Amino acid sequence: MRRVMLEENHESPRNRYAIQINHLRKAYKNIEAINGLSLKVPHGCFFALLGPNGSGKTSTLRILATLAAADSGSVIIDGIDAHKNPREVRKRIGYVGQEASIDKILTGEEHLRFTADLHHLPRNQGKERIEAVIEQLDLREWIKRRAGTYSGGIRRRLELACALLHNPEIFIMDEPGVGLDPESRHLIWNILKGCVNQGKTILMSTHQLDETESLADQIAIVDKGRILAEGSPSELKEKIGKEKLTIRTKEFCTSEEAEAVSTILKSKIGVEEIIINPCQGYALTVILNQLEKTPEIIDTIHYAGLPLFSYSNSKISLDDVYLRSTGRTLIDAELATVGTRDLRKERKQAMR
Missing domain, CATH: 3.40.50.300 (P-loop containing nucleotide triphosphate hydrolases)
Incomplete structure (x- = not known):
């Protein structure tokens, strides 16, 4: 640096x-x-x-x-x-x-x-x-x-x-x-x-x-x-946590189903925060403050009798920082702005 x-x-x-x-x-x-x-x-x-x-x-x-x-x-x-x-x-x-x-x-x-x-x-x-x-x-x-x-x-x-x-x-x-x-x-x-x-x-x-x-x-x-x-970049990522676990209980689940999983997982040791992303089919992003907690989290979902469509874990990224700050990923934010602004009009106004 x-x-x-x-x-x-x-x-x-x-x-x-x-x-x-x-x-x-x-x-x-x-x-x-x-x-x-x-x-x-x-x-x-x-x-x-x-x-x-x-x-x-x-x-x-x-x-x-x-x-x-x-x-x-x-x-x-x-x-x-x-x-x-x-x-x-x-x-x-x-x-x-x-x-x-x-x-x-x-x-x-x-x-x-x-x-x-x-x-x-x-x-x-x-x-x-x-x-x-x-x-x-x-x-x-x-x-x-x-x-x-x-x-x-x-x-x-x-x-x-x-x-x-x-x-x-x-x-x-x-x-x-x-x-x-x-x-x-x-x-x-x-x-x-x-x-x-x-x-x-x-x-x-x-x-x-x-x-x-x-x-x-x-x-x-x-x-x-x-x-x-x-x-x-390192400071922002370190403030988030140690690791990220992305969970989909179904390919397309409801907000209520995602909230039910979130409620069960929030009490687990090592879970820093859970973010539900409606733009990605109510996928759950589980921020972990301890490493190697993924097996325990997945077992908790199975023991509760809840469905599990897919899961993946990865290191904390800047996109996770953005997700935590705004509740959506950078790609989702990009897609949300498509068609909502008339850039030609804005540029014309900026020149006045």
């Missing part, structure tokens, strides 16, 4: 954190996208916002990047108020949005030159930085071609190259793993890890558990515009 820089003696209280979010709120008509969210991201930290689509991650990051205004609350980036001084904030951050920001007509090189001009880089410095990011992102083969001919992975590399160009200390990235081929994913993850090893700060939103586990120093679980849990 990388060391997160929190050296209070060398930093003023104002600059102790790379990013501070205080009681942030944002609504799109009758939809509250961000609901009083507060967060502090230390310098030199790889921080992940983990949550399903529609949980408020993108709205939060757009406000941090000064691309949208909050209804209330404050955002401090490296000691600078993002609302009062957005221009200074933009100098300090590199932003990669979830949606493609590449002009299909321009070549990769033209994108980089344009980005260098936007950041007012001196000509010689701009040329040096363009060459550096081309090599860093392995873009030499494509850099003279129009971006419209790029694959999704190469487009993502170019977007990251544009974000890296002015050498910012803080990166804000919205779902950077979406649409990546394995080669681009491996390359980009290594670059991001290298940035953090150099003391830079990354705040990334994601709904992918694997990249969160492998990359993040700290995680905040987000749902319905609120932070429900926060800590390192």
